[in-house]
Amino acid sequence: GQQVMQIPQYQHVQEGEDFTTYCNSSTTLSNIQWYKQRPGGHPVFLIQLVKSGEVKKQKRLTFQFGEAKKNSSLHITATQTTDVGTYFCAGDPGNTGKLIFGQGTTLQVKP
Amino acid sequence: DSGVTQTPKHLITATGQRVTLRCSPRSGDLSVYWYQQSLDQGLQFLIQYYNGEERAKGNILERFSAQQFPDLHSELNLSSLELGDSALYFCASSPREGSGRYNEQFFGPGTRLTVL
Numbered sequence: 425g426q427q428v429m430q431i432p433q434y435q436h437v438q439e440g441e442d443f444t445t446y447c448n449s450s451t452t453l454s455n456i457q458w459y460k461q462r463p464g465g466h467p468v469f470l471i472q473l474v475k476s477g478e479v480k481k482q483k484r485l486t487f488q489f490g491e492a493k494k495n496s497s498l499h500i501t502a503t504q505t506t507d508v509g510t511y512f513c514a515g516d517p518g519n520t521g522k523l524i525f526g527q528g529t530t531l532q533v534k535p
Numbered sequence: 536d537s538g539v540t541q542t543p544k545h546l547i548t549a550t551g552q553r554v555t556l557r558c559s560p561r562s563g564d565l566s567v568y569w570y571q572q573s574l575d576q577g578l579q580f581l582i583q584y585y586n587g588e589e590r591a592k593g594n595i596l597e598r599f600s601a602q603q604f605p606d607l608h609s610e611l612n613l614s615s616l617e618l619g620d621s622a623l624y625f626c627a628s629s630p631r632e633g634s635g636r637y638n639e640q641f642f643g644p645g646t647r648l649t650v651l
Binding site for chain 1: 578625644
């Protein structure tokens with residue numbers, strides 16, 4: 425079946441260091457979304473990427489969608505303790521809303 | 536607060552039992568999605584409804600069923616419960632088609648189901 429692989433599973437960084445998580449889909453995606461889930465919380469929508477090669481920024485967060493629309497990355501510059509949580513990518517192959525979630529990357533930030 | 540409500544917050548029951556989880560989408564949203572989140576399986580899409588009709592189906596067991604009512608709230612029914620059904624069940628809603636934000640999903644706080 426269709427799969428979305430996400431690495432790394434865990435990342436521990438010192439506050440101020442950068443962080444990147446990567447997603448790779450087994451099939452071409454119509455769009456990819458990113459969500460953040462704080463410990464004990466629910467996933468919160470961050471962004472959606474639709475176009476091949478698209479790059480979007482939200483303050484210290486940079487999201488990229490690969491040229492082949494099969495991979496994506498999220499990069500956080502100068503992490504802060506408020507960045508702690510699990511970041512999920514979610515691929516939508518058919519633009520139906522039927523999302524295939526990656527396993528998530530759990531980010532810990534040491535102050 | 537996403538505007539999506541789910542009840543109950545916690546549910547503890549025994550194997551073989553049947554439970555109903557309830558979700559109310561954000562005001563104006565027509566789509567409702569159900570997800571199961573467990574430690575070993577991650578976030579798994581179960582089913583989607585749009586304005587009362589089933590729109591997409593994922594890895595939903597035959598023991599599970601769902602529906603969306605005319606007032607747009609949705610219920611997920613889980614029957615013949617097994618230990619492995621213990622998980623967090625999230626409901627999400629998204630804006631109507633044509634809104635330009637149809638694919639953005641807003642998750643509720645979840646229902647934690649424990650099967651003993």
